[in-house]
Amino acid sequence: MKKMKYYLLLFLLIVAFVSNSIAQSVSLDEIITSDTVINLEAKFGGTCNCFKLNSEINFLSDSALVRVVIRDDHGLRHLVFESYPLISTSETVNFIDYANESMYLPENTRAIDLEVYTIDAECQINDIVFETRSEIADSVTIYQHRIDIERQKVAIMNQNLEERGLLWRARVTDLCLMKYEHKVTLWHNDMFNLQGYDYYAGGIFSDYSEFYNVGINGFTKSTTDTFPLVQTKSFDWRKAHGANNPASYYWDDDPDSHDIYGHVEQDGNMIWTVVGNVTEQGNGWMTKVKDQDRYDGDCAGGCFIFAPISAMEAAFKLYYNTQIDFDLSEQHLVECVHAYDNDADCYGGSCTNHNNVMETVNNGYMFIDEEYLPWLDSMS
Incomplete structure (x- = not known):
C-alpha cells in the first residue's frame, strides 16, 4: 500500500x-x-x-x-x-x-x-x-x-x-x-x-575597437604606436560647436560693448578711469565681459562672485543649446552670500567654500537679472 x-x-x-x-x-x-x-x-x-x-x-x-x-x-x-x-x-x-x-x-x-x-x-x-x-x-x-x-x-x-x-x-x-x-x-x-x-x-566614452586589432588568431592588443591614446590636453567651452565662428549656426552675432579702464595721470595723480571702449562679437558660449570696478570701487574683493556667475551664465546657454543673453545680478548674489555667511562680502570670499557661493546656490536662492539689481560696487 x-x-x-x-x-x-x-x-x-x-x-x-x-x-x-x-x-x-x-x-x-x-x-x-x-x-x-x-x-x-x-x-x-x-x-x-x-x-x-x-x-x-x-x-x-x-x-x-x-x-x-x-x-x-x-x-x-x-x-x-x-x-x-x-x-x-x-x-x-x-x-x-x-x-x-x-x-x-x-x-x-x-x-x-x-x-x-x-x-x-x-x-x-x-x-x-x-x-x-x-x-x-x-x-x-x-x-x-x-x-x-x-x-x-x-x-x-x-x-x-x-x-x-x-x-x-x-x-x-x-x-x-x-x-x-x-x-x-x-x-x-x-x-x-x-x-x-x-x-x-x-x-570619457570611446569606441571599444579603438585600441585593438582583429586578426586570424583573434583579438590582439595593439601597441600605442599603432593606436595611440589621444587625449585632449585642453578644451575651451567658449568654442564648442564652432560658436566663435561666424559661419556656425551657434555664432553669437549680438555685439557686447564694454568700457576699457586704465591708469591716467591727472593733476599729478594717477587715477583709474575709462580709457576706451570695445565692442566684442562672437564670444562663443560666454556672456559679455563684466567690470567689477576693482581699482576704484568699494567692493574690491568681488571676484569670487563674478567668476561663478559668468560660469553659470555659460552653463545655462550650453544646457539650452542656444544663444541666450543671460546677464545675472552679481549684486544679488553677494547680498545673498553675505546673508548666509557674514565672512563673505565685498572684501572676499570663496567660490567653492560650502559656506559661500555654492552653498548659497544649493540652498535655493534664486537669481535675478542685472537690470533689476545692478552692480553697486558696495554692500547695500
Whole structure:
C-alpha cells in the first residue's frame, strides 16, 4: 500500500512538471552572415509564451553585432538576444536555451518570423525552442529576469573596459532596460549599434575597437604606436560647436560693448578711469565681459562672485543649446552670500567654500537679472 502511494505521488509530480512547461525544439542548423528573415509558421504552427535559441556567434571585428528578434502575430517584436564584443569574453560566443525579452511572451503568442541582424559577424542558429508554461509570470518576475541579464552584461563590459584601458564605465540604466521596440522608435532603425553607450555610467566614452586589432588568431592588443591614446590636453567651452565662428549656426552675432579702464595721470595723480571702449562679437558660449570696478570701487574683493556667475551664465546657454543673453545680478548674489555667511562680502570670499557661493546656490536662492539689481560696487 505504501509503495502504491509512493508511485501515485511520483506520477502526480511528473504530470504536474510536464503540464507546467511543454517545450518543442525545432532544428534549424543555419549559418547567417547577413540580415535574414526566417519564417517560423511553417516550422511551428502552435502558440507559446516562451521562445529560446541555441546558437553560436563568431565576431569578425570589434564593431561586430548580432541581434535576433521574433515578430508575433500582433506585429510586435521581442528581443531574443543581442551580442557584441564589448559584452563578450571571446570572439566566439555560445547561447544555450537563451532568451531575453522572449523569455516571457504574452499568453498564446504565435511566432511569425525570426529576424536576424548582423554586422561583421557569423551567427549559426542550431535549434529554436517553443515553450508553453501553465503559470503566467508577473511583472516583478519579468523585470528581475531583465535585470539579471543586464547585470551579467555590465560585469563583463566593465572588465573589458578596464583591460583595454578605456576611460568610461558601465552600469544598468533605464536606457538599456528599454524594450526593443522602444529603442527602434528612438533610433529609427533596427541596426542601431550603440557600442555600449546605452550602459554609459560616466567617464570619457570611446569606441571599444579603438585600441585593438582583429586578426586570424583573434583579438590582439595593439601597441600605442599603432593606436595611440589621444587625449585632449585642453578644451575651451567658449568654442564648442564652432560658436566663435561666424559661419556656425551657434555664432553669437549680438555685439557686447564694454568700457576699457586704465591708469591716467591727472593733476599729478594717477587715477583709474575709462580709457576706451570695445565692442566684442562672437564670444562663443560666454556672456559679455563684466567690470567689477576693482581699482576704484568699494567692493574690491568681488571676484569670487563674478567668476561663478559668468560660469553659470555659460552653463545655462550650453544646457539650452542656444544663444541666450543671460546677464545675472552679481549684486544679488553677494547680498545673498553675505546673508548666509557674514565672512563673505565685498572684501572676499570663496567660490567653492560650502559656506559661500555654492552653498548659497544649493540652498535655493534664486537669481535675478542685472537690470533689476545692478552692480553697486558696495554692500547695500
